[in-house]
Amino acid sequence: MKTLVMFGSKSDANIYEPLKSRLLNEGHEVDFRMISVHRSPELLERELAKVDAQVVIAGAGLAAHLPGVIAAKLLIPVIGIPCAAAVGGLDAYFAISQMPFGIPVLATAPDAYGSAVDLLSRWGRLDLQYTFDSFNIVMERHKRGLPHFQMLLTRAQAIVDRTKIEMKISDRPVENALNICLVDINEQDPEAPMPYGPAARGSDEIRIFVPALSEQAYREAYAGVAVIRRVATVPGGIWTGINNVGNAMLAALQLANAQGAHAAFLTNAKKGYIHA
Template identity: 35%
Template sequence: MKVFVVYGSDSDAHSYNPLIESLKENHEVSFEVISAHRKPDELFARLKKDDFDVVIAGAGIAAALPGVCASKTKKPVFGVPVAAHFGGLDALASILQMPFQVPVLTCGAKREDEIIKFLKFSDWNKEASREINIVVRADVKDTPWAQKEISRTEKFAKDLGLKIEVTSNTNPKKMNVVLVDREEDIRAEEFCIHVPLLNDEDKANPAKFLKVYDWTQKGGLWVCTNNTRNAVISFQKIFNIA
């Protein structure tokens, strides 16, 4: 697999050097430092070459780089929140909270190894790429906020011609999207994408993002709060390169 690694600053070497060395064990890696804020035209030109299978973009503070990459390529984009300030909280929020149809898969701050682990999954097949398994606890499934999220994801999946089911356990033969309501829901050792699931009151409370930050520190890859559809899009992008 050809992996394009791009970071926003030379000062992020503590993050990208070990990441690149680990990636080289199994992948063909290219690397550049390009700031999305200072050199957007250079970034757009580099992405336009499209000589990669996936992009891993890392940045700190106002971490626009991964999101900009996702807006300029159809390939999967993985975002690394660099812990420059606040333990990477600001960068995580910038990367995680991407809008519908512009997904970035992200890990917790200082958890770049989660991206490497995700990429090592080798059982990408066409059958699995058409079947989605939404994993949600039984006591959460019937709540209004869970039903809203499941319903719109089912409609979205149907429009894409995908099969979908809702269960309480992951299935290794399907695309697993795990709705996380509490820490115990996290499946860090399984091939899945996590989606923080919050009710309207919690979504309106800034302090609740600290909980999401803590969840990402437990491992796994993540997309935006209550945005299961972006997880589906991410999986589809991944299967398209397999």
């Protein structure tokens, strides 16, 4: 798979060097660029104008704007790796994952470059351009009546209504498919066992996790700490922003967009013409 790897600083070599090695060892074609979104915005603009990769893996620490800026410019999937330069990578994780609807970035846990490589392997095996026919929303059955889960389902339905792609709701991930897993964040015990974690190693399945918070908790700083603690307990996890089931669904469309079937919808969402 043709992969553009882009990082913003030499200080992240402990992440991008083993990342490049793993990608090459698994047969991916790697194009590497080091560009600071803050110090060289014009150079970044020129480089993004000529991208011909199938996917971008971008990493940054601290403010970590690079993955989001790339996602704002391209329709292909962008995987963001938060580099733990400070506070355990909490700042970078939220800078990467908390994107506005329409501009999805799939975030790994801090420093978890292996999760990005694993996602590419699963994506290649699934061949979603031919097999993607429904949004598989996974949530615990007894949580469906909670107000914040009802809100997420309403947002998901808005995308279903526009795309005419079926939505299936289940309490377990579907094998050999792309699953969007809603994860209720327990602020009191964020590391409690989850009903479903990452897909088994070697399986042909993708799981995108969406942290779910109540409206009240969403406004509280302590809830952010609970989210990052939960993220850290899911090895290999791929995440979108808090309550952002819409971006998880858009990321699914990007992964299934090899032939451009969803390009118009993705473009309209990016421009703000579609809301969820």
